[in-house]
Amino acid sequence: MKKILILLATLTLSVSMLFAGCSLTGADGINGRDGKDGQNVTIDDLYNKYASEHEGATFDEFLKEYLSYDGSELNNAASLRATINRSLMSGVSILTRFSYSTRRPGVFGSTLTTYKVYTGSGAILWMDKTAGDAYVVTNCHVIYDDSSDTTYCDDIRLYLYGQDTSGVNYVLSGNDITKDENYRMQAEIVGASANYDIALLKITDSTVLKRSDAVAVSNKTTVAEALNDSFVQSDCSVVGETVYAVGNASGEGMSASNGIVSKDSEIIEVGLSDVDETSAYSYRVLRTTAPINHGNSGGALFNTEGKIVGVVNAKDEGEEIDNMGYALPANTVRRLVVSMYDSYVANGNKHINGSGTKCGINKVLLNITTTVADSYARLNEDRVAVITELIRVSSVSGRPASGALQAGDILVSAKLTSASGTLKEDIIVTRNYSLSEMLISARVGDTLTLTIERDKAESEVSIEFESSHFKYYE
Numbered sequence: 001m002k003k004i005l006i007l008l009a010t011l012t013l014s015v016s017m018l019f020a021g022c023s024l025t026g027a028d029g030i031n032g033r034d035g036k037d038g039q040n041v042t043i044d045d046l047y048n049k050y051a052s053e054h055e056g057a058t059f060d061e062f063l064k065e066y067l068s069y070d071g072s073e074l075n076n077a078a079s080l081r082a083t084i085n086r087s088l089m090s091g092v093s094i095l096t097r098f099s100y101s102t103r104r105p106g107v108f109g110s111t112l113t114t115y116k117v118y119t120g121s122g123a124i125l126w127m128d129k130t131a132g133d134a135y136v137v138t139n140c141h142v143i144y145d146d147s148s149d150t151t152y153c154d155d156i157r158l159y160l161y162g163q164d165t166s167g168v169n170y171v172l173s174g175n176d177i178t179k180d181e182n183y184r185m186q187a188e189i190v191g192a193s194a195n196y197d198i199a200l201l202k203i204t205d206s207t208v209l210k211r212s213d214a215v216a217v218s219n220k221t222t223v224a225e226a227l228n229d230s231f232v233q234s235d236c237s238v239v240g241e242t243v244y245a246v247g248n249a250s251g252e253g254m255s256a257s258n259g260i261v262s263k264d265s266e267i268i269e270v271g272l273s274d275v276d277e278t279s280a281y282s283y284r285v286l287r288t289t290a291p292i293n294h295g296n297s298g299g300a301l302f303n304t305e306g307k308i309v310g311v312v313n314a315k316d317e318g319e320e321i322d323n324m325g326y327a328l329p330a331n332t333v334r335r336l337v338v339s340m341y342d343s344y345v346a347n348g349n350k351h352i353n354g355s356g357t358k359c360g361i362n363k364v365l366l367n368i369t370t371t372v373a374d375s376y377a378r379l380n381e382d383r384v385a386v387i388t389e390l391i392r393v394s395s396v397s398g399r400p401a402s403g404a405l406q407a408g409d410i411l412v413s414a415k416l417t418s419a420s421g422t423l424k425e426d427i428i429v430t431r432n433y434s435l436s437e438m439l440i441s442a443r444v445g446d447t448l449t450l451t452i453e454r455d456k457a458e459s460e461v462s463i464e465f466e467s468s469h470f471k472y473y474e
Contacts, residue, residue, distance in 0.1 A: 083306045084244055084256050087123075089215045091299060092136060092185075093164035093248035094120040095177055097155040098148035113149075115175040118142065121247035121254070121299030122158065122201065123308065125337070126226035127216040132206040134185075134216065135223060137230075137337055138298030139313050140192045140199045140272070140359075147274035152192060152359055158185040158203060160214050164253040185209055191340025192359035194272050195473045197283055197313050198333055199298075199359075200340040217300070217308060227341055231308045231334035235427065235434055236264045237286050238384050245290040245312055245325070247299025259290030259323065261309070264387070265431065268326055270314050284433055285326040286310050292325030301327040308333070335440035336361065342443070360474040364442040364465050367398040368405055372432050388430045400469045404461040410453035414438060419445035444470070 050062045057065075096118045104110040120142030127134035136158065143153045163169045163183040170180035177184075185206040192199035203209060218226035237243075244258040266287060269280040288301060292315040301310040310327025339361045344350070374390040393409040396402050414435055416425040424446065425438050442448065448463045 080242075080304055083302075083304060084246075084258075086215060087217070087244070087246045087300070087302050087306055088161045088254055088256060089213065090124045090217050091161055091246040091248075091254045092122045092124060092158040093251075093254055093295075094122050094138060094142055094187075094298060095157045095159070095170070096120065096143055096153040097157070097175070097177060098145050098150070098153055100147065101149050116145075116148075117172060117175055117177060118145075119248055119251035119295045120297045121295065121312070123230075123246070123300035123311075124214060124216045125218060125230045126220070126223050127203075127209065127214065129210060129212070129214070132204070132208075132210040134203040134206070134209060134214075135190070135227070135337075135341070136187060136201040136203065137300070137308075137311060137333065138199050138201060139311065140194050140197045141270075141313070142298045143189060143192060143199050143201070144194060144272060145274055146272075152189055156187040156189070156201065158187050158201070159183055160185070160208065160212055161254040163208070164248065166251065166253075183208060189359065190344045191337075191361070193336060193340075193361050193473065195281060195360070196332065196336055197270070197272070197281065197328060198311065198336045198340075200337045200344075217306070223341060224338070227338050228334060231330040232303060233331055233334065235331050235431065235437065236329070236387075237261045237309050239264050240384075241309070242304050243288055243290055243301050243309055245288070245292060245296060245299060245301050245327075247292075247296035247312060249291075249293040249295050251295040257291040259288050259325075261286055262289050262323075263287035265329070265433070268314060283313065283326075283328060284332070284437075285313070286329055288325050288327060289323040290325060291323065296325075332437050332440065335437065339363075339440055360472055361440070362470045362472055364400075364439050364469050365471045366401045366405075366435075366439070366463075366469075367396065368393050368401045369395045369397075370411065370432060370435075373410070389432055391429050391432055391434070400463045400465065404463050405450070405452070406454070408454070411435060412451040412453055412458060414451070415449045416441055417447045417449065418443070419447075 047059055047062045051057050098116050100114050101111045104112045120138060122136040122138035124134050124136050143156055157177060159169060166172060169183040171178045185203045185208050187201040187203050190200040190202050216226060218229040220226040220229045239261055241261045243261055244256050246254060246256050249255050264286055265284060267282055268285055269282050271277060271280045273279045292312055296312045299312050300308045301312055303309050309330045311333050312325065312327045314326040316324040370391050371394045372389045373392040375387065377385050377387045380386050391411045393405050393407055395407055396405050411429040413428050415423060417423055425441050427434055427438055429435055442465055444465055444467050446465050450461050451458060452461060
C-alpha cells in the first residue's frame with residue numbers, strides 16, 4: 001500500500017498541474033468558475049475517457065502520454081532501497097574491549113586491571129560463508145588505544161545486522177560484555193595504520209557467519225579480487241552524488257542514513273593518542289551531509305550502486321555546525337587494505353593483535369616535494385564541476401627520484417607496473433595527492449613510469465623500486 005500512496009500523491013499533484021489552465025465543463029457550472037466543475041473527477045475517470053478514445057490504451061500508456069510518468073522514479077527508489085538493505089547485510093557492529101593495568105596503591109608489586117568497551121562499525125568486503133571466514137574493513141582508531149595494555153585490541157567482537165542490539169544480543173555489564181555467545185564473531189587484526197586510520201580484520205571459522213544470511217560488499221571469489229572490487233576506483237568523488245552511511249550509530253545497532261557528497265577532498269586533523277593529547281594525524285577525506293554519529297566510525301559510505309566511496313572516520317561537532325561528516329576516500333582505502341592483505345599473506349597469515357606488535361604499512365618514498373602551480377575548476381561533459389591542479393616538483397632530495405626527476409618538472413601522468421609486467425595503476429596526475437596515494441600500491445620490484453613536462457616538452461622517466469626505497473608508516 002505504501003507504493004500506491006506514493007503513486008497517488010504524485011499523480012494528484014501532477015493532475016492539478018496538468019489541468020490548471022484547461023476547461024472541464026460540467027452540468028453544475030461553467031468552466032469551473034464556481035468551483036464545482038470536475039470536483040468528483042478521479043484519475044480513473046480520466047484514464048477511462050482516454051482509453052475509450054485510444055482503443056483501450058493501458059494505464060501506463062496514459063500516464064506516460066499525459067503525465068510524462070514512466071515509473072522510473074519509483075523503480076529507482078525501489079532499487080535504492082534494495083541496495084541499502086543489501087549493504088545493511090554486509091555491515092557489522094564492533095565492540096572492542098581494552099584492559100588497563102595500574103599499580104595497586106600500598107601493595108608492592110600488585111596491579112589493578114580495569115576495562116573499557118568502545119563501539120564502532122565495519123563492512124564485510126569478502127566472505128566464505130561455508131568456512132565462516134570474512135575480511136572486514138574499519139578504522140584503526142576503533143581497535144587502537146595507546147593508553148591500554150595492548151595498544152591494539154585483543155578482544156574484538158563483531159555482530160551482524162539483526163544481532164547487534166544491546167540488552168538483547170549482548171549485555172554490557174559495567175565494562176564487561178556478556179551473554180553474546182550466540183551472536184559474537186571474534187576478529188583478529190590483519191593490518192592497521194594510524195597514519196591512515198584504516199584497519200583490516202579477519203573472522204575465522206565463525207558459526208554465527210556460517211548460519212547467517214550476511215553478504216559481502218563484493219561477490220568476487222578470491223580475497224584479492226574482492227578487496228579491489230568493493231571500492232569505487234576513482235581518486236575523488238563527485239560533489240552532489242547521493243550516498244548513504246551504514247554503521248552502528250550511537251552504539252544502537254546498524255542503521256542507514258543518506259545524504260550527498262558535499263566536498264570531494266579536504267584535510268582534517270584528528271588526535272588518536274590518549275597518551276599525547278597534543279599529537280594529531282592529518283587525513284585526506286571527503287565531506288558528506290549523511291548524518292554521522294559516534295559509533296559510525298569504520299562504517300562504509302556507499303554510492304547508489306552499493307560500492308564503497310569512503311570509510312567514515314570523523315565528524316565536526318563544533319557549535320553552529322551541522323551535517324559535516326567525513327570519510328576516508330575509497331581508492332586510498334582500497335590500496336591500504338590490499339597492502340595489508342599482501343603483507344599478511346607474505347608473513348604466513350600471522351595476526352598482529354596484542355602488545356608490542358607493529359602495525360602499519362611499508363610505503364615507497366620518492367624523496368620529492370611537490371607544489372600546486374595552478375588550479376581551476378570546469379564543468380565536464382556530464383555537467384560536473386571538476387577541480388584540476390597543475391603539480392610541479394619543487395625539490396628532489398635523494399633516491400629513487402634523483403637522476404630521474406628535477407625541480408620544475410610538471411607531473412602529467414603515472415603508471416605502476418609489477419615485476420611480472422602487470423599494469424597495477426594508471427592515473428592522470430590532476431591533484432597534489434594523486435601520485436602519493438597511488439604509491440601505496442607500490443611493491444619492491446615494481447616500476448613507476450612518469451610522464452613529465454620539462455622545458456615545455458613531454459617525456460617519460462622510469463624508476464624501479466628497491467627495498468631501500470620504502471619507509472615504514474605506523
